[in-house]
Amino acid sequence: MDRLISRRDLEFLLYEVLDVEALTQRERYRDHSRETFKDTLDVAYRIAVEHFATHNKKNDQEEPWFDGERVHTNPEVKAALEAYRQAGLFAATHDYALGGIQLPYVIATACGALFKAANIATASFALLTAGNANVLRKYGSPAQQKKYLLPQLEGRFFGTMCLSEPHAGSSLTDLLTRAEPQADGTYRLNGSKMWISGGDHEIAENIVHLVLAKIPGGPPGVKGISLFIVPKYLVHDDGRLGPRNGVRVAGLNHKMGYRGIPNCLLSLEDAVGELVGAPHQGLSYMFTMMNEARIGVGMGAMALAYTGYLHALEYAQTRTQGRRMHDKNPASPAVPIIQHPDVRRMLIMQKAYAEGCLHLCLYAARLVDEERTAPTPEAAEQARLLLEVLTPVVKGWSSELGIRANELAIQVHGGYGYTRDYNVEQFYRDNRLNAIHEGTNGIQALDLLARKVGMQEGLGFRLWAQEVERTIQASRDTHALRPYAEALEQALKTTAQVTQQLLNKAAQGEVERAFANSFAYLELFGTVTLAWLWLEQARKALGKEGAFYRGKLEAARYFFLYELDKVPLLAERLMRLDDVFLYPEQDWLTTD
Amino acid sequence: MDRLISRRDLEFLLYEVLDVEALTQRERYRDHSRETFKDTLDVAYRIAVEHFATHNKKNDQEEPWFDGERVHTNPEVKAALEAYRQAGLFAATHDYALGGIQLPYVIATACGALFKAANIATASFALLTAGNANVLRKYGSPAQQKKYLLPQLEGRFFGTMCLSEPHAGSSLTDLLTRAEPQADGTYRLNGSKMWISGGDHEIAENIVHLVLAKIPGGPPGVKGISLFIVPKYLVHDDGRLGPRNGVRVAGLNHKMGYRGIPNCLLSLEDAVGELVGAPHQGLSYMFTMMNEARIGVGMGAMALAYTGYLHALEYAQTRTQGRRMHDKNPASPAVPIIQHPDVRRMLIMQKAYAEGCLHLCLYAARLVDEERTAPTPEAAEQARLLLEVLTPVVKGWSSELGIRANELAIQVHGGYGYTRDYNVEQFYRDNRLNAIHEGTNGIQALDLLARKVGMQEGLGFRLWAQEVERTIQASRDTHALRPYAEALEQALKTTAQVTQQLLNKAAQGEVERAFANSFAYLELFGTVTLAWLWLEQARKALGKEGAFYRGKLEAARYFFLYELDKVPLLAERLMRLDDVFLYPEQDWLTTD
Structure with a gap:
């Protein structure tokens, strides 16, 4: 088993939930179809399995070194990126005129997730190059594009x-x-x-x-x-x-x-x-790249969470240990550990985080396509603004949940998971970076609360709330989904109240107090966002046959029962506006 | 700065909170005094700093290896344990007749925490030997004790x-x-x-x-x-x-x-x-060792959390970055990051976890002394039973909070914390084992809920509740502490109700459903336990002068506002008795 990211799940999210096929109606993507998407994903999957996953452990064990003159990397890195290059992936999303195939960004993102799940370090060479190329495409002069952009799209320059x-x-x-x-x-x-x-x-x-x-x-x-x-x-x-x-x-x-x-x-x-x-004007140009990089970081965190989950799932289905609680007969055979409730809890949590964040990342990527190809400038601007709001959530919340998921993947493996003979400990170590780079999650939380939700007099927040509301309305008349719709409605109301109160406080000049708890705000906003997306998934899974769809409904049930229930608590912490984290006149953080 | 564990805090907990000096009234410890305790801790601190901390990073980078015949370890490991041996620490808690100095277990535990903070791997040789020796002391024949126990107390055998x-x-x-x-x-x-x-x-x-x-x-x-x-x-x-x-x-x-x-x-x-x-009868004998080992694991998790916290604190006090939120002048000097609320949040959390768990571990260690030297057999039995209840909490909850603390220590350091040039990433990796070994935390949670709190018709739980109640009663008439006392009273009531309902459900035969959420029960019980101990610390700090005591009061405030507030949520999850984590007849955890 490759255990990267479920292709079945990718297809569910892309076609059944996000209706990515609709993009092929747009002028830019008219040469594409579900078949070309499938072909591209097939190629990416094959390269990820054959060229990326194969040296992931070696990359960890034999890290790059500097001889004082040159930096040496494992030869497999170069070979993998050469396969990536030959498949035309460096330029895939770009214009025909630049040698690209005008692939929707959301499909390229799905491919990127596969590479990151297989080998996040090697994939990063390509993703950094893509981000760089996008800045030059937008802001570089024609001469600069010729000298520096085209060779990157050809995969010759990084x-x-x-x-x-x-x-x-x-x-x-x-x-x-x-x-x-x-x-x-x-x-x-x-x-x-x-x-x-x-x-x-x-x-x-x-x-x-x-x-x-x-x-x-x-x-x-x-x-x-x-x-x-x-x-x-x-x-x-x-x-x-x-x-x-x-x-x-x-x-x-x-x-x-x-x-x-x-x-x-x-x-x-x-x-x-x-x-x-x-x-x-450098900072505003660089934000083009940073925003893309931040989505990439969220995706990387999700990809590691996802592959860790699939490793843990396979282990739990095959490793036998102990008996069910009601079975007191030591002579009865040991059961696969997936049957133990606490192991199952750890798997369902990973599923909810990994599959929820995959949805979030693909949703964000689809907004990039929307911004680029929406039928009206207003719709494009709305997509841009919604993406601005979601970027710190994609980066910050996926990386927080991602590390939790990988921690649980190790725990499911027990002592074996702590050894380098298995893969999950590396995922955990790799993933720990994602909460730090491209702006720490503390910075993301501040970005969300202090800049994004208040942008254009709250328009960013309202656009997000509209999308959540749309899912609520589409669900509330379905008997099985009504309790979720109602819970989400309440959570949305709470989030709006909290946001208003904090922004008011800041407007009154008490900026530090208003934003001191921004991390809790990220937690609140991230949790409501994932609940919304899980309700979307449940809506699209309901009534369909088979374990796959049943699993989606059960993961949604988990999320509403065990994650969305934190909302009142988080809101209370935020509304209190206490000074616990404010720097006092005389500090007492001392050990003497 | 050594940044192991604050000596000032150790003294506060040992003497001002736990009144360890009272042990010197007991026959077994009559040759001891606060001075002998201080001397022992001084020796331990010096050896920890000079012989243990010095090779902690080398131990990580050059791990033991097996040549097919022998296992090789770094020579510094042997040298450190030789210093430990020469200080008489292998036998310290044992009888004079066995070459010991009849040191209270709680003081030996405090010494152990210093060694673990300095170098958890090297310290483990000694701690495993101590646990082994205790089994032989209790259950070995005189001949076995002569052959295998005495050489361990001399530090010749491990x-x-x-x-x-x-x-x-x-x-x-x-x-x-x-x-x-x-x-x-x-x-x-x-x-x-x-x-x-x-x-x-x-x-x-x-x-x-x-x-x-x-x-x-x-x-x-x-x-x-x-x-x-x-x-x-x-x-x-x-x-x-x-x-x-x-x-x-x-x-x-x-x-x-x-x-x-x-x-x-x-x-x-x-x-x-x-x-x-x-x-x-092997398992019951081994439980002697396992219980001790479990307290040792909790202590190790706490020690790593504590040293990580001190590293992060020093970094935050010296690293400058950015300005306060109300300061929009780019020409003003950058401030130490401890002044940023989100950094401060991460420090206060670490402080609350590390100092709270240090208290918990020392409290448990003092129960060992109580069991050994209590004036009446009833009191000794009560101490034993209370320790049985607390053991899974010491092990399971300290290791959960410990890993959180180390995660935050890295985050405070930003990118630097993710590099091996700093120490915190190793603490994080080292600490990840503590949730796994000596019984995974899933096992600890089950042990607590399915065995310990129901022991002797709930006597174990009642003893714990009595201790919590004692602190509540001692605090409720103090104006500054009354809100904490009332919150804790409510949380205690909730915990009792939850416990009763779950044990009733199990008694009705629905064992799996009753215990499916045992991890949430550990979280509930652990949180209430730490709130109790933080109220104890606040009680002993109140009215005393200086930043150290003010810090204790503020950490208690954090804990009651931001940790104990989870209790209703956890209780609701437990009382619901849903089947989200129960293995269904047809599994839907699939990726296809």
Whole structure:
């Protein structure tokens, strides 16, 4: 068993729930059909199984190393990405004119989930390159696109994003990297960039770094940040590679997991950079990439949760241990552990988290397609805004639930799960990064509460609430779903009240107190969002025959009984507006 | 900074809260005083810092290995245990007649916490030996004690416990290891033993394995299990070592963490064993060791949580990043991250978990002293029973909260916490074992609900409730504590009702349904227990001057506002007695 992500479930979500087939009515996707989607997923699945999963453990055990000159990775990484390249996946979502096949983003996302479930580190080279390419597609000049975008879409160049510095992770205001303009129109960059995944390697012909830096004399803070292309090797206008640029590896970070992709401290020493777009607009350009990267992180967390769940499920179905509680006869045979209620609890939780987050990630990806191809500008703008609201949830809540799921996958395996002979301990270690990178979950929670739900006078929140409400209305007249619809309605009302109260408090100037509990808000919003999606799944499963659909209904039942029930508690914590987490005048956090 | 466990906090808990000094009134401890306790803790602290903490990272990076003949460990492990031995710590709690100093168990436990915080793997050699020695002290014959107990108390021999087999972890009923009686009164053992920590090494002169096996012809199931001493080297009656016994290493388990102590699959091949006590009583003897080991596991989880918290606290006090929310000036200096509410939340949670569990573990350890030295047999029996009830909570709930705490310690560090340059990622990996070994937390939850709280017609539960009630009564007339006392009173009532309803349901024969949610019961019971202990700490801190005491009051406030508030929710889940986790006639957990 491959145990990556259930193809059956992918098809259920794509076609029965999200009606992705409808996209083929849009001009951009008119050459596509359910068959082309299936073919693409088949190819992705095969490459994921044959080329990615096969070296996932080796990537963990033999991590990249730096010899002072070059960064070495396992040869299987390059081979896997070559298979990925040959399948045309680097360019898949792009225009025909750029060599792409105009594949819907939601299908590409489903493919990405398979690669991440198989080998999240190797998949990350490709996903970072895709994010980089999207920035250049949107904001690069024609000359820059020719030099740096096309080779990425061909899979010859890879991309990175260089935001953080050793002293500045969450706080981009404090970036110190400087970009001095030169007479020839280029810039010279100096500074240090930290946490650069794929920051150096020998896999691609070249590496295109997208670097945030400040042009001296610009405005202070984030308003003075500009975006630059800094290639590892300079590129002549005709595409030939020139000399090595002043980007050096100062060291590799040695991580707990996610080890197959080198993570670098890069030193920029008079590195030649090309300005992307206008000066001082770098942060807004980079948000294009960050938003996409954040969806990618949520998907990665979900993919690891999903594959961990399938590993745990198979183990629980085959490992025998003990007897049912009512069976006191020591001579009766041991039963598969899936029959023990506590093991079953741990499996159902994983199912609810993994399949719920897969739905969430695909829903978000479909919004990207909607934004791109909606029939009216208003509909496109609505999709964009809803995606803005959901991005911190996709990133933050999938990664919180993902780590819970992987923790349970280990627990189902008992002592075996704690050993490197099995796969689940690596998933757990790999997944622990997803709550941290691309903005910690604390940052995501603040982004959601302090920026997103209040955007455009609450329009973002209202769009989300409308979607939840639509599912409630579609369910309330069905006898089996009415209790869920009513519970969700109540939860939605509560969430709206909480949101209003917190935003009012902030508007009155008590910003820290209003937002001190933002993590609980993420928990509330994430839980209601997943309950909504589970009700959608239940709605589409109801009345259909077979264990698969029954499983969907039971997972929804679990979610409403054991997750959505937290809403009043979370709301109470938020509405209280206490000062437990506020920094006091005289701190008492001491150990002496 | 050593950042192990706060000495100030240890002293607060030992003397101000638990009044451990009162033990010096007991005959057994009359030579002791607060000064001898302090001296012992000073010695332990010094050895922990100088000999244990110093190789904790090396133990993780260079794990034990097996050359086909011998198991190799880092030389620092042996050196650390030699320092431990020379300080007399192996025998400390034992009688003068056995070479001990009759140190109270609670003080020895506090010392143990320091060693575990410094280096949980190296400390485990000593703790396993202590547990083994206690079984022999209670159940070994005088000859066995001379041959196997005394050398362990001298630190010359180390001990193990051999319960699990590859096919039988949680289910000891199914053990297959056989012990054939011989004409000379010894037995020959054959079988495989799995997950044996310290199962082989060259650190001690000899290893004393305590092995569960079945004597052919005995009763089926756990009633046919006997306990045997199986030394690595046979021991002559005069104490000289004889030839190597038939215990061989079949392989080492390679774990995610906790790597410094080898974990072995042992093969018994006509191994010579001596029966301990009577035949077929092995499990009850082994429970002596298991109970102690379970308290040790809880303590280990707490120790890792505590040291992780101190690491995160120091990091948060020194790392600067960003500005307060009301400060929009990018030119103002960055603040230490402890000032950001979400970071502060993560620190307060760690403090509440680590210091709360330290209290719980020391409370349990003090019950061991109480059982041993109480003025009346009734009081001793009460202490024993209360300890029985608390053991699964100490093990299960400390390890659940411990892993949460370490997860947060990483999160406070951001990306740095995910690298091996810092210590917290190792604590997290090490701590993940504690929810699994010595009975998974699922087993602990079942033990608590299905066995312990109903013991002796609910006497165990009532003893626990009496203790909680005592704290409530002592607090309710104090203005500042009254709201806590009332909340705890309500939570206690709820817990009693839930317990009664579940035990009634089980008595009516619906055992699986009654106990299906036992993990939620552990969560409920653990949360109320910690709230009780936090109220105790608050009671003893109230009215005293200084940040340390203020911190105790604030942590209690956090616990009552953000943890005890879960009680109604958990109670509702339990009272509902739904069938969500029961194995259905036709399973629907499928991915196809």
